[in-house]
Amino acid sequence: MSIQEFLQHLANGTSLGSLYALIAIGYTLVYGILRLINFAHGEIFMLGAYIAYYGIFFTPLPWWLVFILASVLTGLIGLLLEKIAYKPLRNSPRITILISAIGASFLFQNLGILIFSGRPKAFPAPAFLNGVLNIGGVSVGTISLIIPVVTIILLVLLTFIIQKTKTGMAMRALSKDYEAASLMGIDINKVISFTFFIGSFLAAVGGIMWGIKYLQLVPHMGVMPGLKCFIAAVIGGIGNITGAVIGGFILGLGEIMLIAFLPTLTGYRDAFAFILLILILLVKPTGLMGEKIAEKV
Amino acid sequence: MKDNKIIKYIICVVVAIIAMIFLNFVLDSYKVRVLNLCFIYIILGLSMNLINGFTGLFSLGHAGFMAIGAYTVAILTMTPEMKEMNYYMKPMVSFLQQINMPFIVALIIGGLLAALFGFLIGAPVLKLTDDYLAIATLGFSEIIRVVIINLQSVTNGALGLKGIPQKTNQFFVKLLRDIFGISLSHSINLLWAGIGAIITIVFMFLLMKGSYGKAFKAIREDEIAARSMGVNLFKHKVMSFTIGSFLAGIGGGLLAVSLGTIDPTLFKFSLTWNIILIVVLGGMGNINGTIISAIVVTIAMEALRFLDEPLNLGFIQTPALPGLRMVVFSIILMTVIIFKKDNVLKSTLVKVRGRYAKN
Numbered sequence: 142m143s144i145q146e147f148l149q150h151l152a153n154g155t156s157l158g159s160l161y162a163l164i165a166i167g168y169t170l171v172y173g174i175l176r177l178i179n180f181a182h183g184e185i186f187m188l189g190a191y192i193a194y195y196g197i198f199f200t201p202l203p204w205w206l207v208f209i210l211a212s213v214l215t216g217l218i219g220l221l222l223e224k225i226a227y228k229p230l231r232n233s234p235r236i237t238i239l240i241s242a243i244g245a246s247f248l249f250q251n252l253g254i255l256i257f258s259g260r261p262k263a264f265p266a267p268a269f270l271n272g273v274l275n276i277g278g279v280s281v282g283t284i285s286l287i288i289p290v291v292t293i294i295l296l297v298l299l300t301f302i303i304q305k306t307k308t309g310m311a312m313r314a315l316s317k318d319y320e321a322a323s324l325m326g327i328d329i330n331k332v333i334s335f336t337f338f339i340g341s342f343l344a345a346v347g348g349i350m351w352g353i354k355y356l357q358l359v360p361h362m363g364v365m366p367g368l369k370c371f372i373a374a375v376i377g378g379i380g381n382i383t384g385a386v387i388g389g390f391i392l393g394l395g396e397i398m399l400i401a402f403l404p405t406l407t408g409y410r411d412a413f414a415f416i417l418l419i420l421i422l423l424v425k426p427t428g429l430m431g432e433k434i435a436e437k438v
Numbered sequence: 439m440k441d442n443k444i445i446k447y448i449i450c451v452v453v454a455i456i457a458m459i460f461l462n463f464v465l466d467s468y469k470v471r472v473l474n475l476c477f478i479y480i481i482l483g484l485s486m487n488l489i490n491g492f493t494g495l496f497s498l499g500h501a502g503f504m505a506i507g508a509y510t511v512a513i514l515t516m517t518p519e520m521k522e523m524n525y526y527m528k529p530m531v532s533f534l535q536q537i538n539m540p541f542i543v544a545l546i547i548g549g550l551l552a553a554l555f556g557f558l559i560g561a562p563v564l565k566l567t568d569d570y571l572a573i574a575t576l577g578f579s580e581i582i583r584v585v586i587i588n589l590q591s592v593t594n595g596a597l598g599l600k601g602i603p604q605k606t607n608q609f610f611v612k613l614l615r616d617i618f619g620i621s622l623s624h625s626i627n628l629l630w631a632g633i634g635a636i637i638t639i640v641f642m643f644l645l646m647k648g649s650y651g652k653a654f655k656a657i658r659e660d661e662i663a664a665r666s667m668g669v670n671l672f673k674h675k676v677m678s679f680t681i682g683s684f685l686a687g688i689g690g691g692l693l694a695v696s697l698g699t700i701d702p703t704l705f706k707f708s709l710t711w712n713i714i715l716i717v718v719l720g721g722m723g724n725i726n727g728t729i730i731s732a733i734v735v736t737i738a739m740e741a742l743r744f745l746d747e748p749l750n751l752g753f754i755q756t757p758a759l760p761g762l763r764m765v766v767f768s769i770i771l772m773t774v775i776i777f778k779k780d781n782v783l784k785s786t787l788v789k790v791r792g793r794y795a796k797n
Contacts (some may be wrong), residue, residue, distance in 0.1 A: 168555075172569075173684065176569070178569050178572070204524045224774075225770060226776065229776050230775070230776065230778075235568055235569070236490070236494070236496050236568060236722070237775060239496060239568070239569065239572060240714060240718055240771075240774065240775055241772060241775045243498075243711065243714065244768055244771040244772040244775060245768075246771065247711055247764065247771075248707070248765065248768035248769065248772060251761045251762075251764040251765045251768055252761070252765055253761075254758060254760060254761030254764075255760070255761035255762055255765055258760075259760060259761070281586070287502055303651070327614060367578070368573075368576070368577075370575060372573070372577070375573070375765075408584070408587060408588040409585075411580065411584050412580065412581045412584040412585070414463065414577075415577030415578070415580055415581050416581065418573070418577050419562075419563070419574055419577060419578070422566055422570055422574055423562050426566065426570065
């Protein structure tokens with residue numbers, strides 16, 4: 142393998158890793174606060190891409206505005222999802238709420254088939270985003286360079302929100318101790334809604350960039366990325382944002398490099414993430430950056 | 439008194455078997471197929487209820503174990519000529535190519551193989567707690583699917599297997615033709631799945647009555663309390679998981695024979711979802727509920743197929759709506775989960791009974 146090829150794979154892996162990181166953050170935020178795997182997160186990602194698709198086709202707005210509005214709208218859908226499907230079950234056993242999440246995921250998928258039709262749709266990306274740059278013999282799609290940049294900007298913003306604002310402080314408090322935080326006068330519902338909004342917003346941004354990169358939308362496009370990003374969150378230590386980002390990059394780079402170095406294993410690409418998950422869970426169940434939580438009696 | 443009860447149960451089982459033989463001849467081929475599917479889903483629902491409902495382990499790996507059972511049965515029962523026709527992209531491993539076994543042996547091997555995988559997977563994974571267990575088992579079922587797609591010389595990869603010999607009622611057909619002169623139109627035999635379902639139901643009742651069942655329930659209610667009462671958590675969890683995988687393998691094998699064609703896309707997560715739907719509607723940890731909801735859901739899934747087709751509502755004609763059927767089922771599941779939380783069937787039955795039977 143020449144150095145050019147390697148750099149090309151590296152760029153691809155980084156952009157895939159950034160996408161995974163964006164989606165994984167949504168999982169990790171929600172899990173940190175509610176201790177819930179939001180199974181429908183992959184479908185939120187899918188919805189984001191589809192809303193942007195319809196926005197470009199049916200509104201006269203410029204593409205960047207459509208992308209922003211689509212992300213906000215998807216964020217609101219995520220917020221509604223929590224209100225309808227998870228909030229009534231907050232005090233039930235965890236299995237119940239998990240089943241509700243799986244049900245929501247299937248509902249979105251089938252609604253997607255019903256409304257958007259099962260046939261693949263070509264994402265109408267602005268032309269310059271689909272260009273190919275040639276840097277010193279390495280040809281890389283423009284979008285593969287833009288994705289990491291957007292991801293880093295969003296991550297900086299997110300870190301600012303969580304570390305410096307009052308809502309962020311409330312989020313951190315909730316994930317440390319749910320009950321104590323509610324006793325301190327934190328409006329739990331508001332914070333949870335905000336968390337779902339942010340997570341879904343990021344997933345939608347990821348979905349739109351996914352659409353630009355892979356140019357194809359199908360209603361079940363969110364399933365595999367959804368599962369893989371949950372795995373990324375687990376690998377990094379669920380509940381930890383830095384961990385989710387690291388996990389996303391490990392998964393994205395690992396997947397691309399696996400195919401690059403061992404082309405015979407291409408068919409096993411989707412299994413790679415799951416094997417990694419099981420290994421991590423067996424060796425270090427709390428993930429790379431997670432804290433050990435003692436079992437309370 | 440106790441003898442009386444046992445006799446009652448035996449009579450029930452005998453009546454059920456006679457009814458099955460009877461239905462096998464009376465119903466047309468489509469209805470027999472649906473009924474057959476009902477029995478298979480009873481087995482699958484109970485096996486998932488054992489793991490999820492009774493032991494409280496949230497496993498999402500059912501489709502994987504079913505795939506193991508289905509592929510084992512298919513590979514072991516297909517004739518060498520049939521295999522040659524199927525494996526045109528890549529020839530099959532010659533050892534497997536020659537194998538041809540009677541159905542019942544293949545089915546049991548399929549179940550045992552699924553159980554072996556369940557044991558191997560369960561031993562490490564069952565140390566995890568609920569959400570992690572869910573995602574790890576889901577991961578395993580996906581890995582099994584990916585392996586099936588890629589092991590082309592054994593499983594025929596993404597092409598799937600066609601022409602799995604369906605278990606016909608040749609014996610009865612011959613008997614009928616020779617003695618009574620009646621000929622049958624359809625080829626599926628209800629008895630395999632039916633007897634499988636009856637054995638599963640009886641087994642589940644006995645298991646849940648015994649000390650193992652009590653230990654499973656104790657683990658579900660409170661792991662720490664169960665452990666301090668001397669229940670070996672790990673042993674019981676692995677046991678429940680292995681038995682559940684065995685039954686899932688049997689169900690998968692029966693499904694393969696009933697469909698006649700299998701391919702890897704059949705064993706996606708949506709198959710597990712169907713079984714979750716049955717278990718949730720029937721009530722977690724409720725054997726009777728699972729049986730009833732398996733029958734209701736299977737028949738409803740078939741009966742509501744018209745939803746996917748163009749609808750004529752009298753005043754408005756809608757185009758074909760693929761996906762509407764599953765939307766309806768998703769909404770039912772969500773509504774049940776959100777509003778009733780648990781044991782829907784049981785509580786409604788109690789209500790109905792309270793209204794109409796004054797005792």
